[in-house]
Amino acid sequence: MLGCPNYQLLSLVLILLLTTVDPSSQESRVKSAVFLSPAFVLEPGSVSNKFYYNISFPKGHIAIKNFDAEVVDEGGNPVPLYETYLHHWIVVRYYHRKGVEVTKFHDDLGFHQSDFIVKRNSGICDRGLPQYFGLGSETRKTITYVPDPYGIEIGNPVEVPPGYEEKWLLNIHAIDTRGAEDRLGCTECRCDLYNVTKDEHDRVIEPDYIGGLRCCYDETRCRVKDGFQGSKRSLYLKYTVKYIDWDPSIVPVKIYILDITDTWKKPEKSTAAVARHHCQIEYLVESCSSAVANVDCTHTKKIIVTFPSGGDVIYGVAHQHTGGTGMALHGEDGRVICSSLPIYGEGKEPGNEAGYIVGMSTCYPRPGSIKISEGETVTLLSNYSNAQRHTGVMGLFYLLVAEPSPKPNSILHSTDETGEIVILQNAIGALAAVFGIALLVGAAVIYQRRNQRDQEGYESILM
Incomplete structure (x- = not known):
């Protein structure tokens, strides 16, 4: 019993180590x-x-760390893109007035607008693109991990208006291309393949609108091959949310979505009215001339906008459609803030479908190393191959930005060849920590041996 204090001290040091x-x-x-x-x-x-x-969603004051999704059938089996093309899915945060009844799953609001308040992301579009999460065909191989110590904060009761409660909305846009006469044309929503002359709001579609969301709305049909027979089936979006309970050690991040179709122009005079960010969501990529068809057929679209607030860039990723060759965001001084490239499939299995974008590369800058200043002018570039025409394409750029840190964090985030997140500790800091603990262990051993000489009959646990 005389040796217990020494044993407890050593145990404490080992636990600390x-x-x-x-x-x-x-x-x-x-x-x-x-x-x-x-x-x-x-x-x-x-x-x-x-x-x-x-929709079903984790409850409480939490920090989202991952949000992954994929289309599955009734047996839970992943469905390949060449059978069901996942055009996009988005998840929107909103506040719903308590006591107001509404169908849980509905394709229209079904209640007064004041009973429904959308909690948008941090910008920068004035209308459209309100989502917190969302991708498309690239869902399966795009990393969505939010690195420590950061998180997307939700469920904070202080933010919820009195008389309301936080809820979540899901939009899924899927196209069944089994037996399609022109599979790519169906996924690009070419109007001639859908045989529509009016959009879902009963507005006449202009002749120069060749394809896009206005032609492939809910319950429309894309042309299939004569005589093709295929079964009707029920599908689901399976989504996995990883999160932790909120605590003061977590650093919240803001979600920004930039759109390459944003029509914003910087006011020429400081006294001019504030320019609006009208995001068109989609655009047309015309084919290049036959003279350069086999040389360098690249269509580049560029916008210049000012960033609404500053901070450290924690994560970045682009969203493009088939034909996309990558996007890049540059700072005012020309530095690359983030570049995101598509991953095209090469096989038939779900997640590797040939000819489809099955993933997008992501950016994980060392926290504090890539900053955007408040009001900084940034340039967004979106590249598509235009060896052939592409309709209804998109060029979105997602960013997670945290409040500026006083100095760079000692953790470096990157992706390895398998797409897994790699976290590298700062070597100097790690060695210092281990050295300090080694000193504690040494001190404990010396103390114990000295104490042993004064206490007969005690056998050291280290001998």
């Missing part, structure tokens, strides 16, 4: 929840573009 050098200690706090959307029913050529309100 283990908890200090164990890089997975924070990961143990992460919780995971898997959900299925309501079923959407498709048959060859059909389109589903519905909105589902009050």
Whole structure:
């Protein structure tokens, strides 16, 4: 019993050593929840573009760390893009007035607008693109991890207006291309293949609008080959949310979405009215001339905008459609803030479908190393191959930005060849920590041996 204090001291030092050098200690706090959307029913050529309100979502004041999704069938099997093309899915945060009844899953609001308040991301579009999360065909191989110590804060009761509660909305736009006469044309929503002359709001479609969202709305049909027979089936969006309970050590990030079709122009005079960010969402890429068809057929679209607020860039990724060759965001001084390139599939299995964008590369700058200043002028570039015409394409850029840090963090985030997140500790800091603990261990051993000489009959646990 005389040796117990020494044993306890040594145990304490060993515990300190283990908890200090164990890089997975924070990961143990992460919780995971898997959900299925309501079923959407498709048959060859059909389109589903519905909105589902009050979807299943983690509750409480939490920080989102991952949001992944994919289309599955009734058996839970992944569905390949060449059968069901996932044009896009988005998840929107909103506040719903308590006591107001509404169908849980509905394709229209069904209640007064004042009962429904959209909690948009931080910008920069004035209308459209309100989502917190969302991707398209690239869903399966695009990393969405938010690195420590950051998180997307939701569920803070202080932010919810009195009399309301926080809920989530899901929009899924899927096109069944089994037996399609022109599979690419169907996924690019070419109007001639859908045989429509009016959009979903009963507005006449102009002759120069060749293809896009106005032609492939909910319940429309793309032309299939004569005589093709295919079954009607129920599909689901399976989404996995990883999160941790909120605490003061988590650094919140803001979500920004830049759109290459933004028509914003910088006012010529400081006294001029504030210019609006009208984001058109989609655009047309015309084919290049036959003279350069086999040389360098690249269509580049560029916009210049000012960033509304400053901070450290924590994460970045682009969203493009088939034909896309990458996007890049540059700072005012020409530096590359983030460049995101498409990953094209090469096979038939889900997640590797040949000819489709199955992933986008992501940016994980060392926290504090890439900053955007408030009001900084940034340039966004979107490149597409225009060896052939592409209709209804997109060029969105997602950024997670945190409040400026006083100095660069010691953790470097990158992706390895498998797409997994790699976290490299600063070597000097790590060595200093280990050296300090080694001194503690040494001190404990010396103290114990000295104490042993004064206490007969005690056998050291280190001998």
